[in-house]
Amino acid sequence: MMDMIIAPFTKYGLVMAFLIIGVVMYISSWISKLTNKRIAGSAIAIIIGLILAYIGGVASGKGSGGISNIPLFSGIGVMGGSMLRDYCIISTAFGARISEIKKAGAAGIISLFIGVISAYIVGVVIAVMFGYSDAASATTIGAGAVTFIVGPVTGAAVGASSEVVALSIAAGVVKSILVMIVTPFVAKPVGLNNPKSAMVYGGLMGTTSGTAAGLAATDPRLVPYGAMTATFYTGLGCLLCPSVLFLITKAILG
Amino acid sequence: MVVYGLLLLSGCMYAGVLIGDILGKITGVNSNVGGVGIAMLFLILLSDYLLERDLLSSKAQAGIQFWSMMYIPVVVAMSARQNVVSAVTGGPMAILAGVVAVAVAFTFIPMLSKIGAPGEPLPELEKKEA
Structure with missing residues (x-):
């Protein structure tokens, strides 16, 4: 009996993920109404998602993949995987204004370098x-x-131990998750309300998942601008860290 | 046809990711350099061109808009598959490094937003359901 109930979830993974995420969105917008919409429904949905990821990671004994490690939720791995995520990010550019991007060009590029180097x-x-x-x-x-x-x-590239590599991944994941949660709450004081500051934000934060979720919960209209610069960040980091920044660090630490 | 919108979107994604991979190879980086951002630029330029000449039917546009409206649900699914366990159990050093890096980056936003022409805040909107 139990098997029969679960079977469609594993057989039609992606479609069942629409069902599950649909329910999560519904619950979130309901909670949002309870707070008088002070907290955006999407912010609540993302936090619920992170809680599910934690539960899934603990229950399966394998953190990476979060809730998608559990067969019932395997479709979430496809729906939230990089393929559909990137496809949706690109689609948000439809309707973005080229004039806004030009306006933020210089600030966006500088923010990329400052973002990578300061982190x-x-x-x-x-x-x-x-x-x-x-x-x-x-x-x-x-x-x-x-x-x-x-x-x-x-x-x-620099030959670090696997323990150190694991720590570096953990630091990056903390950053990414923090950006998801914190962005909607600090958006106002830092002036994150226009395409230009969104491009600067994307360049400074860089984590694609973090900025994708952070802006979605702040103002979905800012997504294309922030996402655009953020996608250059990881590449720039991979370029600078093992080369110039490593050599400078080595010269200082000896 | 709705699929023409997806044709445009997928074509932009392919071109962007391919260029990003080539850039990664040229620079000797083990990763894609800006593929998604380049794809976005292609989509903006091409859709601008096509819309101006009225070559993108409203159904084709709807095909693209569907995915941009799916953005938030997809991001929620993405958050549900993050390695939250590793973040929580990463130990004080990993957590501190992540927290301070984010705090420093946020303090730079107002400063860097001053470079060049000032940005116009988007008009207040009644929050639409995605």
């Missing part, structure tokens, strides 16, 4: 404070503070 410095300083003071380890953890993709790519 890297923060990561390196904290790594050294915690005793990871050799150049390879400090660089890898610094790269992890850039994004959880730059961390392992850099770690492999």
Whole structure:
């Protein structure tokens, strides 16, 4: 009996994911109404998603993949995977205004460099404070503070230990999840209400998943602008961290 | 036809990701460099061109708009498959590095937004259901 109930969920994974996410969205907008819409429904939905990811990770004993590790929810792995995520991000550009992008061009590019370098410095300083003071380890953890993709790519390039690579991934994941949760709450004080500051934000934060979710919960109209710069961030990080930034770090730490 | 919208969208994605991979190869980076961003630029330029000449039927547009309206649900599904366990159990160093990196980045937003012409806030909208 139980098998029969679960079977459609595994057989028609993606379609059943629409069902599950639809229910999550419905519950979220209902909770949002309880707060007088002070907290956006999408912000609540993302937090519910993260809680599900935690539960799924603990229940399956395997953190990566979150709730999609459980067969009942396997379709969420497809729906929330990079293929559909990137497809949807690109589609948001339909209707974005080229004039707005030109206006933010210079600020966007500068924010990319400042974003990567500042996150890297923060990561390196904290790594050294915690005793990871050799150049390879400090660089890898610094790269992890850039994004959880730059961390392992850099770690492999500079020959860091697997323990350090795991820490760098964890730092990147913390950053990404924090950006998802915090963005709608700090949007107002930092002036995140126009396409230009959204492009700067994308360049500074860089984590594609973090900015994608953060802007969705703040103002969906800003998504294309933030996402556009953010997608250059990981590439720039992979370029700078194992090369220039590693050499500078090595020169300083000896 | 609605699928023409998807043709345009998928074509832009293919071209962008391909260029991103080539850029990654050229720069010796083990990753895609800006593929999605390049695809977005293609979509903006092409749809601008096609709309101006009235070559994109409203059904084709609806095909693209469907996916952009699916954006938030897809992002919710994405959040449900994050490695939250690793973030929570990563230990104080990983958490501190992540938190400070985000805090520093946010403080830079107002400063960098001042570069160039000022941005116009988007008009207040009654929040639409996605």
